[in-house]
Amino acid sequence: MELDKAIKSRKSVRKFKPKKPDWRDIIECIDAARYAPMAGGMYSLKFILVDDKKIIQKLAEAAQQPFISQTQYVVVVCTNPSRTVNSYDERGKMYCRQQAGAAIENFLLKIEEAGLSTCWTGAFVEKFVKDALKIPDDINVEAMFPIGYEFEKPRTRKVKIDINRILYFNKYENEKMKKIKTLDV
Numbered sequence: 394m395e396l397d398k399a400i401k402s403r404k405s406v407r408k409f410k411p412k413k414p415d416w417r418d419i420i421e422c423i424d425a426a427r428y429a430p431m432a433g434g435m436y437s438l439k440f441i442l443v444d445d446k447k448i449i450q451k452l453a454e455a456a457q458q459p460f461i462s463q464t465q466y467v468v469v470v471c472t473n474p475s476r477t478v479n480s481y482d483e484r485g486k487m488y489c490r491q492q493a494g495a496a497i498e499n500f501l502l503k504i505e506e507a508g509l510s511t512c513w514t515g516a517f518v519e520k521f522v523k524d525a526l527k528i529p530d531d532i533n534v535e536a537m538f539p540i541g542y543e544f545e546k547p548r549t550r551k552v553k554i555d556i557n558r559i560l561y562f563n564k565y566e567n568e569k570m571k572k573i574k575t576l577d578v
């Protein structure tokens with residue numbers, strides 16, 4: 394799939410068909426996350442692929458979002474900030490979160506390309522997720538991604554925020570680009 398198409402057609406899906414995805418397709422999507430930029434080239438992410446129904450149920454409860462339990466696979470994204478924080482102190486914590494976002498977007502675009510669907514799930518009680526997956530205290534749980542096939546017929550995604558509302562030129566809040574002066578000859 395063309396990159397532009399994947400970017401524009403990706404959307405959050407919260408209703409899934411019972412059909413089980415091929416786990417190897419999901420691994421390929423996770424593989425794409427390895428190519429994201431990382432501060433100092435230090436890779437801080439870990440991915441947990443969950444297919445145990447009981448654990449998936451616990452994850453749905455930790456998030457209080459029942460749609461998670463409709464799926465047969467959930468990918469949980471974690472970060473280990475230790476090396477990045479050792480190198481960059483306080484900023485290292487921020488870098489760790491930022492690079493998780495960069496890696497996750499790679500993953501989401503590959504999910505789209507594979508014809509799969511998901512929804513970024515960031516609202517959950519972290520302790521409950523850690524208990525369910527035996528994640529150590531010093532590891533962050535960044536997000537969970539229930540993976541499946543979209544239940545409804547693919548529909549066009551809703552219109553996104555207008556470019557004029559997110560773009561400034563030269564200074565914060567300057568919405569106009571100066572006209573480029575042409576040389577008089």
Ligand SMILES: Cc1cc2nc3c(=O)[nH]c(=O)nc-3n(C[C@H](O)[C@H](O)[C@H](O)COP(=O)(O)O)c2cc1C
Pocket residue numbers: 403404405406407458512513514515516517550
């Ligand atoms: C950091 C983050 C956390 C999110 N957490 C949730 C969540 O807990 N539950 C949910 O249903 N959607 C969650 N979403 C998905 C957003 O609601 C969704 O991306 C937004 O409505 C835009 O829709 P789209 O993804 O279809 O473009 C989250 C998205 C992000 C980026």
